[in-house]
Amino acid sequence: MNADRSSMQEAPVLGGLRPVASLSPPALSGWGQLGVPGRERLDENLARVTRGAVLTRGLGRSYGDSALPPPSHREVAGTRLADRILAFDPDTGWIRTEAGVSLGTLVWTFLPRGFFPPVTPGTQFVTVGGAVASDVHGKNHHVAGCFGEHVASLRIRVADGRVVDCGPDRHPDLFYATLGGMGLTGHILEVTFRMAKIPSGWVFHEAERIADVETFVARLQEAAGTWPMTMGWVDCATRGHGLGRGILQRGRWCEPSEAPPVPPAPLPRRTVPVRLPNWALNRWTTRIFNELYYRKQIPRATWGVLHPERFFYPLDALRKWYRLYGSRGFTQYQCVLPDRDAPERARQFLEVLTSRQGASPLCVIKDCGPQGRGMLSFPMKGISIAVDLWMDERTQALVDALNEFVIDAGGRIYLTKDALTRPEHFRAMEPRLSSFLAVRRAWDPTLSIRSHQSVRLFGDPP
Amino acid sequence: MNVVLLGATRGIGRALARLYAARNDRLVLMGRDQAALARSAADLATRTGGGAPAAVPCDLDDPAGFPEALDRAFEALDGRVDAFVVTAALFDTQDHLEDDLARAHALLRVDFTNTVVLCEHVRRRMLAQGGGTIAVFSSVAGDAPRKPVAIYGAAKAGLSHYLSSMDLRYREKGVRFVCVKPGFVRTGMTAGLPEPPFAADPEPVAARALAAIDKGSPVVYAPSIWRLVMLVIRHLPRFVMYRLGF
Numbered sequence: 001m002n003a004d005r006s007s008m009q010e011a012p013v014l015g016g017l018r019p020v021a022s023l024s025p026p027a028l029s030g031w032g033q034l035g036v037p038g039r040e041r042l043d044e045n046l047a048r049v050t051r052g053a054v055l056t057r058g059l060g061r062s063y064g065d066s067a068l069p070p071p072s073h074r075e076v077a078g079t080r081l082a083d084r085i086l087a088f089d090p091d092t093g094w095i096r097t098e099a100g101v102s103l104g105t106l107v108w109t110f111l112p113r114g115f116f117p118p119v120t121p122g123t124q125f126v127t128v129g130g131a132v133a134s135d136v137h138g139k140n141h142h143v144a145g146c147f148g149e150h151v152a153s154l155r156i157r158v159a160d161g162r163v164v165d166c167g168p169d170r171h172p173d174l175f176y177a178t179l180g181g182m183g184l185t186g187h188i189l190e191v192t193f194r195m196a197k198i199p200s201g202w203v204f205h206e207a208e209r210i211a212d213v214e215t216f217v218a219r220l221q222e223a224a225g226t227w228p229m230t231m232g233w234v235d236c237a238t239r240g241h242g243l244g245r246g247i248l249q250r251g252r253w254c255e256p257s258e259a260p261p262v263p264p265a266p267l268p269r270r271t272v273p274v275r276l277p278n279w280a281l282n283r284w285t286t287r288i289f290n291e292l293y294y295r296k297q298i299p300r301a302t303w304g305v306l307h308p309e310r311f312f313y314p315l316d317a318l319r320k321w322y323r324l325y326g327s328r329g330f331t332q333y334q335c336v337l338p339d340r341d342a343p344e345r346a347r348q349f350l351e352v353l354t355s356r357q358g359a360s361p362l363c364v365i366k367d368c369g370p371q372g373r374g375m376l377s378f379p380m381k382g383i384s385i386a387v388d389l390w391m392d393e394r395t396q397a398l399v400d401a402l403n404e405f406v407i408d409a410g411g412r413i414y415l416t417k418d419a420l421t422r423p424e425h426f427r428a429m430e431p432r433l434s435s436f437l438a439v440r441r442a443w444d445p446t447l448s449i450r451s452h453q454s455v456r457l458f459g460d461p462p
Numbered sequence: 463m464n465v466v467l468l469g470a471t472r473g474i475g476r477a478l479a480r481l482y483a484a485r486n487d488r489l490v491l492m493g494r495d496q497a498a499l500a501r502s503a504a505d506l507a508t509r510t511g512g513g514a515p516a517a518v519p520c521d522l523d524d525p526a527g528f529p530e531a532l533d534r535a536f537e538a539l540d541g542r543v544d545a546f547v548v549t550a551a552l553f554d555t556q557d558h559l560e561d562d563l564a565r566a567h568a569l570l571r572v573d574f575t576n577t578v579v580l581c582e583h584v585r586r587r588m589l590a591q592g593g594g595t596i597a598v599f600s601s602v603a604g605d606a607p608r609k610p611v612a613i614y615g616a617a618k619a620g621l622s623h624y625l626s627s628m629d630l631r632y633r634e635k636g637v638r639f640v641c642v643k644p645g646f647v648r649t650g651m652t653a654g655l656p657e658p659p660f661a662a663d664p665e666p667v668a669a670r671a672l673a674a675i676d677k678g679s680p681v682v683y684a685p686s687i688w689r690l691v692m693l694v695i696r697h698l699p700r701f702v703m704y705r706l707g708f
Contacts, residue, residue, distance in 0.1 A: 044472040
């Protein structure tokens, strides 16, 4: 084990991050297992724990360095012990919670009572504060928008120490900058938002196998007109004609008449027991996995009633699945490409990826609705593509190439997933950045609240 | 069941309150921070869809206030308390306590003397009502002398001794004393400390404590592995303990 450690000290420093496996504890990392030395300050009392903190962190599900302290700091405030639900109105769905409540808690508390989070990402293990800071989107983005669309007000500890309530009619600049603002405008303490009323706790779901990426994107856009929840997995390991073949998922909540009589219960979870060796997941095993996953969908189309966890959170069944990537760590690359020529753009994106030997076991495509209210909110009308990339000496060049393609296409990337984008690339794809930074400066002139990511991308003081 | 919880706003107490609330027990929350009590009462009400439990301020460092606080708690439950649970306590590292004797004094006062006095008030009331369960969260730190928990462990050792002796004295008369001994639990109290083996989350610890309180078990370790761990540590020879750091 010691020998293993010392050999990994030589591991490449990726955007100032190291594989956590090579860091001696205490260390903090994103979900991609790339991190820095540091620890969380935790307390049930969020107002106390955020006082003077450089950054706040939730459940650590963002992939890159957005929840890591800047290089000069070793400690961030953690929200996860602040998990109280302060008010709920069963007539309207309005709810007020502390920032550390997880979406999973909300799902399993309110699903039996006919409510579900208005928007949920692909894991339930995120906090409400994190959902606001990332302005998360989900399978219903084309009809419901981002999480921030459903938020009425926020209670924030701003940089000068004051606790401020904001919303569309009170400090709107702070409010809109905080939705998708990556926690850089202040420490989110409480969130008031609206839970969605659902007819039952079960999902009616259709899955369809599609042979190529252009058809895939076209079918995805078509499904958006009739289905409230859509997304798909595509094979981005197979080159040539089969590139981008995939499985399209469509879903809606079951009507009470279709649903099983009892509400669903949380599913059992397994834990990946150990880190796999780094070579276990490579281009060839990825290709085999993709082939099998694609073939699994036989017959061509299936439909039926599905447990909501299998529909929304398939990966949550496997705790610590990041261990499948080994000790080297990984990142996710997620971008949105504008609607114009979307099917063709999607194919070109996959071609850039595969031409540089990039292969991802997980490639998710989703069509997005219009841009949300958050000043830096990620989605825009178009097609979002997300791929996992393990870390090796080629990853930085691959991310650079993908970023150049995205800039050319007029798209942008999702900060919540990012660890490797260069500042000049980010500025080129984000004309909204300067107005966001102006609001942030107004509330925090010395940039006392900042992250490893904001130092890397916005040029904040280290 | 009618339950009073002192320390229900944080850590294991918070998790335990949620378990009681989920099965529709009638609760009174006690604690020293009135705002935190109100937030926790609201949390329990929204999670269950039921009414908010009563909240009664009570500071373990103010024994003069115990009678009045208990009057209010018993009154809120129509004079009948089936289980009185204390999870509140102070904690600090041995190094801090050695450097700050005022803090050490406060910890000994709160975790031992005042907790015992509070239990005595409750015992009298429970005898008068014909029985009940007094459950107090002590700690595995009180089970054996160890370097990192000398002062905290001493307070908890005294507390465990009191609870077990009182259980011998009063079980026949209907008052049961339950001594809960958690190991390292990931709460605000232990945040920032290096995590030892067998560290647990508050929810499973609370679930185990709840079952023991329902049953009236005199002593319960949570997680259960700590019974074995402490058995081993108690039997380690002294020359080994001199060398060990834990």
